[in-house]
Amino acid sequence: MHKDDPATLAAPALGTTPMPRQKMDAHWMPFTANRQFKQAPRLMSKADGMHYWTPEGRQILDGIAGLWCVNAGHNRSKIVSAIQAQAAEMDFAPPFNMGHPKAFELAERLVELTPEGVNKVFFTNSGSEAVETALKMAIAYHRVRGEGSRTRLIGRERGYHGVNFGGISVGGIVGNRKMFGTLLGGVDHMRHTHDLARNAYSRGVPAYGAELADDLERMVALHDASTIAAVIVEPVAGSTGVLLPPKGYLERLRALCDKHGILLIFDEVITGFGRLGSPFAATHFNVTPDLMTVAKGITNGSVPMGAVFAKQFIHDAFMTGPEHLIEFLHGYTYSSHPLACAAALGTLDTYAEDGLLTRAASMGPVFENALHSLKGLPHVIDVRNIGLVGGIELSPIAGLPGKRAFDVFLECWERGVLIRTTGDTIALSPPLIIETSHIDQIVSTIADVLKKQA
């Protein structure tokens, strides 16, 4: 549709795509301010490398890897051709009591990257499904080995674990929880670790707060360890505003889980596949959980896929009873979908060829210095970073939480840079192929926008 077409809405905002309003009515968009969007749509219709293009040809620098998923950059040839070839060869294979070779090949390839001992892969289609799967696995694990009283799940305030009922129950984002009734019973939450008073402008993990892991001891004192199945945390939280684990926190959590027989689940949906400069947060921090959830970067965002990685002993606990019976009554029609497996294999090849699973370690310091140059600009109250993750927290406008950051997001889009905001924090997670010139463009655009807002 040409922008001069009389059927379009009057005067769309600069750089947005004119669309007839009626064409946008049917799509109820997820996690979107639908009315705001449809008044001034932000559309993308092409992507390559570090960039998107709008339908009218405007180039947008991708500062968030799509949504923390396109780690190798867009439109990578190995991934594209793997998907094309698979679509032509076999569209679908039933995953229950049947298999296809690429599912097994992919699982073997994935466990080459996981920490020692984490060597079983259960496929899902998203991060949310991976979380539900891990929570069910944890509860069922205790039951199959004869400790069925361990059903309680411990999450953390401000945690984000997707949008399904288990995930929002262990999650700690009030807006995602308050609309949906009483959620799962038997869930409790540790305190979050965000502490601007002690940790503002930390470079890398903050110094203070490891003692907050001892909240797990309080949970044990309150509920008794014999009722607790698992604790789930994001090693680095993204959706809740880029929260880094205090130095020593994850180690302490691991020790407490060991002490009390509680399974430790790392939700690595955003930290998986190189985001911190190592294949996983578990390998970066050298803390091995019992279960890990992944999604997003597993296929470079190209085809929906998620997975749970489990330690051998968890899997083995289920392998009892008559051999013709299903051991774990759980799975999805599209678990290990052939297109997703092909895409993931192409993705792993691309990561390996380009050294992307460790590239954030070498680009991290460049990113860190650029981000911290924003200190002192109007409204900035914190800058935090790890690997190729950045958080810039802004002071909220009184009475309008989230509005300041959202306005920065809109203005950056107009200036050709895609950022993401959560609350009043700008969350950056660029493709791992990023170069210094891209970092400069992202950070200088944010700086210019903040100065203009002063």
Ligand SMILES: Cc1ncc(COP(=O)(O)O)c(C=O)c1O
């Ligand atoms: C830590 C974490 N867990 C789970 C999810 C949910 O993943 P999905 O949107 O693929 O269901 C996300 C998504 O951002 C996430 O960041």
